[in-house]
Structures are given as C-alpha cells and as structure tokens.
Amino acid sequence: MSIPDLRLLNQRITRPGSRSPEKLVAWMGAVQAQEYGPAKWGLALRSPGSTTDAAIERAIQQGRILRTHVLRPTWHFVTPADIRWMLELTAPQVHRRMAPYDRQLGLDADVKTRATRVMEHALGESRYLTRLELGAHLVRARLPGRSTHLAHLAMHAELEGVICSGPRRGKRSTYGLLSDRAPAARRLPRDEALAQLTRRYFRSHGPATVRDFVWWSGLTTLDARRGLEMNRAKSREVDGIRYWSLGRETPGVSSRKTAVHLLPIYDEYLVAYRDHQVVPRPAYVLGNFQHALVIGGQVAGTWRTIPGSKGLTIHVTTLRRLTAVERSALAQAVARYRKFSTVSISLSMS
Structure with missing residues (x-):
C-alpha cells in the first residue's frame, strides 16, 4: 500500500471506526479543531455513514x-481521560512558543497567574462562562480582559490545566473548570506520556516522519526519537525519506484512485505533517484557507458550503477536469455530507 493509502486507512477516512466520537478522538490522540463546525465534520467523516452533526455536538455538550x-x-x-497527561507533556513547549507574544502584550508571569486565579474563582461560582464573561471578571479585578489579551490569558489558563471547554450556550462557547469537566483525567509519568502520545500519533497518522511528529506534537526531535524507541516502531525509506509507523499494514485494502473525500479546513490528513512530498498541499488551497477536495489521496481542488x-x-472548484467515475464518487461524498448536516444539499462545480 502507498503512504497516502495507509494514512487514509489509519486516520479512519477510508475505513470509518467506532460509532463513538470520543473513541475516535482517543484513537487519533488529538484532533485540530480551531474551526468548530468543520472540525465536527472531520470527526463525522471518520465515523459510520449515519453519524450526524447532532451526534457529534451531543458528545461535546455532554x-x-x-x-x-x-x-x-x-x-x-x-478526551477527558487524556487531557491532563497530554497537557502536562506538551504545555511547557506551547508556553515557550507563546512567551514572546505575551511579552509584546505586557502579560508577565504575575499577570497571567493572577488572571488564572480570577478565572478559576469565577468558574467555581458560576460553573460555565463565555470568554466575554470571563473577561468582565478580569476587568473587575483590574486585569486586561479584552480582545487579544483575553485570548492569551484564557489560553494560559487552559495550558495550566485550570480551565477547558464547557457546553455550548447557543452558538457561543463556554469555559468550565477542568477538574469538573474531567474529574477522572489520568496523570502519567513523563516517559509514559511521551510513549503514549507517540503511539497515538504513529498508529493513527502513520506512516510519518520524525519531523511530522515534532510538528504535530510540539515536542522536540529528541522526544520524538525517544518515543519511537520506547514503542519499537518500524520504519521504511521512500525516496530518501524515512517513514515510521506502528501497527500492522493491511494488505489488499488500497484506496481506489477515484475515491473522493470532502475534507474540512485544517483536517488532520493535511495539517498533521511537516513533510509534504507524498501528499502535496497546493498553495491555492492553503492561500485561500478552504476545505480540500481529495481524490485518490491527493488534493484535487477545494469546496465550500453556500447557505x-x-x-x-x-x-x-477542481484543479483539473474530473472523470465521469470521479464525478459519481463526488456525488456520493456530497450525499454523505447531506446525512451529516440533515439538510437539503445541491452540488455546483467550476
């Protein structure tokens, strides 16, 4: 099997896994979700065909x-079970990356510590608050609580393992105390956490390079090599690049060259890798920040929804002319999105 075929398989795109969205997230380790709606579709397309937006939303609300x-x-x-050990492993590196930006905003260690305490106290009293409501508490405490300052302070509190997402309030996100939302969250010794995160990534995203894991995890190259060593990972060289994987390769399950997938913006299939030789990311797709049309494991265009x-x-919008077989496969992919959204959908092309 080719590397794109194996990635599509291991990421559960060509062979959807459990009906439980949280089991899928646990399999993946973590799933990029900066665009909330598209990220839900990213989970659904890796789940059985009957999985709806409402089912994913329910898992998040609960x-x-x-x-x-x-x-x-x-x-x-x-997942709640993984959030604490994953934060304790990766937060120090994220803090380092954010430090120069925090300094530019005048957010020193004292301000961040005080802001985290204010948010913790506010959520202890009110349980769930929106970001703006948390900001109002910060302002009352004479701390910066608006715009970019607020976003950085909320992120700091998340990385410290104090707050995390709460249930949605209409279309607004809320925050809650991590201790309330994940009371059974596991803590792991660092080596065990490193081995676990390495295992999650390479079993669900592999074959992948050391650079890929460093990019995805935010950890160091030394950490990546240590994690692979602890997992006794296997590797192979393709065109002078060494790819690592965990788990067995499944013979005879190659992706059809005409298989069509409507992947959301920032999907793990495209953003979880640093090296792009086997699945190039056209500048057109990246520059316009659009969803990706993938055919036979390769980006073949973009797509968007119009209410x-x-x-x-x-x-x-395709990068080349589609064959009749590919058009038929695209219609099937659109039908799958129709089941997810549960609304009437038509298709247009250019």
Missing part, C-alpha cells in the same frame, strides 16, 4: 469530547 489548546497554540479536540433558502449548496 463533555465526552473537550476542546482546548494543547500540542500547539491552537484548539484541539481531546440558501432551501438548504446548502456545496460548490466545488
């Missing part, structure tokens, strides 16, 4: 999936 800043300075979905009075239109 706290079976949490959304927080971990691995890198961006949002990720994680209408009678539902949605999925508009696809």
Whole structure:
C-alpha cells in the first residue's frame, strides 16, 4: 500500500471506526479543531455513514469530547481521560512558543497567574462562562480582559490545566473548570506520556516522519526519537525519506484512485505533517484557507458550503477536469455530507 493509502486507512477516512466520537478522538490522540463546525465534520467523516452533526455536538455538550489548546497554540479536540497527561507533556513547549507574544502584550508571569486565579474563582461560582464573561471578571479585578489579551490569558489558563471547554450556550462557547469537566483525567509519568502520545500519533497518522511528529506534537526531535524507541516502531525509506509507523499494514485494502473525500479546513490528513512530498498541499488551497477536495489521496481542488433558502449548496472548484467515475464518487461524498448536516444539499462545480 502507498503512504497516502495507509494514512487514509489509519486516520479512519477510508475505513470509518467506532460509532463513538470520543473513541475516535482517543484513537487519533488529538484532533485540530480551531474551526468548530468543520472540525465536527472531520470527526463525522471518520465515523459510520449515519453519524450526524447532532451526534457529534451531543458528545461535546455532554463533555465526552473537550476542546482546548494543547500540542500547539491552537484548539484541539481531546478526551477527558487524556487531557491532563497530554497537557502536562506538551504545555511547557506551547508556553515557550507563546512567551514572546505575551511579552509584546505586557502579560508577565504575575499577570497571567493572577488572571488564572480570577478565572478559576469565577468558574467555581458560576460553573460555565463565555470568554466575554470571563473577561468582565478580569476587568473587575483590574486585569486586561479584552480582545487579544483575553485570548492569551484564557489560553494560559487552559495550558495550566485550570480551565477547558464547557457546553455550548447557543452558538457561543463556554469555559468550565477542568477538574469538573474531567474529574477522572489520568496523570502519567513523563516517559509514559511521551510513549503514549507517540503511539497515538504513529498508529493513527502513520506512516510519518520524525519531523511530522515534532510538528504535530510540539515536542522536540529528541522526544520524538525517544518515543519511537520506547514503542519499537518500524520504519521504511521512500525516496530518501524515512517513514515510521506502528501497527500492522493491511494488505489488499488500497484506496481506489477515484475515491473522493470532502475534507474540512485544517483536517488532520493535511495539517498533521511537516513533510509534504507524498501528499502535496497546493498553495491555492492553503492561500485561500478552504476545505480540500481529495481524490485518490491527493488534493484535487477545494469546496465550500453556500447557505440558501432551501438548504446548502456545496460548490466545488477542481484543479483539473474530473472523470465521469470521479464525478459519481463526488456525488456520493456530497450525499454523505447531506446525512451529516440533515439538510437539503445541491452540488455546483467550476
């Protein structure tokens, strides 16, 4: 099997896994989720075909999936069982990356510590608060509580393992205390946590390079090599690049060259790797920050949803002319999105 085929398989794109969204997140380790709606579709397309937006939303509302800043300075979905050990492993590196930006904003250690305490106290009294409501508490405590300052202070409190996502309030996100949302969160010795995160990544994203894992996890090259050593990972060289994987390769399950996937913006299949030789990311897709049309494991265009009075239109822009077979496969992918969204959907192309 080719590397794209194996990645599609291990990421559960060509062979969806459990009906439980949280089990999927646990399999992946963490799933980038800075764009909330598209990130839910990223979970659904890796789940059985009947999985709806409402089912994913329910898992998040019930706290079976949490959304927080971990691995890198961006949002990720994680499970309550994994959130604490994953934060303790990766937060120090994220703090280092954020430090120069915090200094530019005048957010020193004292301000960040005081702000975290204020947020902890506020959530202890009110349980769930929006970011703006937390900001109002900071302002009352004579701390910066607006705009970019607030975003940085909330991220700091997340990385410290004090707050995390709460249930949505309408279309607004809320925060809650991590101790309330994940009371059974595990703590692991650092080596065990490193081995676990390495295992999660390479079993669900492999084959991948050391550079890929360093990029995805935010950890060091030394950490990556140590994690692979502890897991006794296997590697192979392709075109002068060494790829590592965990688990068995499944013979005879190659992806059809005409298989079509409507991947959301920032999907793990595209953003979880530093090296892009086997799955190039066209500048057109990256520059326009659009969802990706993937055919046979390769980016073949972009897509977007257009709201209408009678539902949605999925508009696809291709980088080349599609064959009749590919058009048929695209129609099937659109039908899968229709089941997820549960609204009427039409397709347009350019």
